[in-house]
Amino acid sequence: MQITRQADYAVRAVSYLASLEPGIRATTKKISEMQKIPLSFLAKIIAQLTVVGLLETTRGVHGGVSLARDPEEISLLDVVEAIDGPVMVNACVRDDYECAIENCNIRPIWREAQADLINRLKNAKFSQSLVAA
Numbered sequence: 001m002q003i004t005r006q007a008d009y010a011v012r013a014v015s016y017l018a019s020l021e022p023g024i025r026a027t028t029k030k031i032s033e034m035q036k037i038p039l040s041f042l043a044k045i046i047a048q049l050t051v052v053g054l055l056e057t058t059r060g061v062h063g064g065v066s067l068a069r070d071p072e073e074i075s076l077l078d079v080v081e082a083i084d085g086p087v088m089v090n091a092c093v094r095d096d097y098e099c100a101i102e103n104c105n106i107r108p109i110w111r112e113a114q115a116d117l118i119n120r121l122k123n124a125k126f127s128q129s130l131v132a133a
Contacts, residue, residue: 003080003084004083004084006041006044006045006083006084007079007080007083007084009035009037009041009042009045010045010048010049010079010080010082010083011076011079011080012035012036012037013031013035013037013042013045013046013049013065014049014054014055014067014074014079014126015035015126016031016034016035017031017055017065017066017067018067018071018074018126018127020066022070023066024066025058025062025063025064025065025066026064026065026066027063027064027065028042028043028046028064028065030064031046031065045083046065048082048083049079049082049083050068052078052082053068053069054067054068054069054074054078054079054082055067055068056068067126071125071126071127072125072126072127073125074125074126075121075122075123075124075125075126076121076122076124076125076126077118077121077122077124079126080121087114087117087118087121088114089110089113089114089117090110090114092104092106092107092110092111093107093110093111093114
């Protein structure tokens with residue numbers, strides 16, 4: 001599994017915003033410069049993260065982008081899935097997957113790896129441990 005560049009940029013943007021004092025907004029241009037994200041790409045990412053309720057945007061002279069929730073309430077899984085959709089290590093981890101191999105002994109291993117990955121991403125919060133330096 002490899003997350004997309006867009007999801008990686010989203011993680012960087014949220015990490016940067018989490019590093020700011022609560023209530024402080026950053027301009028899209030500032031986030032772009034600080035996190036080395038192309039500005040046009042970042043605008044799309046911010047729109048997607050706003051739709052799912054992870055970010056909020058404010059227009060005007062004192063406008064900008066900020067987290068919509070406390071960093072402790074936002075997980076790495078939230079951000080990655082907001083951009084890339086459900087995280088999946090292999091198609092056979094889906095409950096509705098019909099394997100061509102009868103009594104496959106590999107599927108349980110993939111499902112365990114999937115559960116471990118989801119758990120790890122869900123428990124990685126944008127509090128101090130994931131904040132941009």
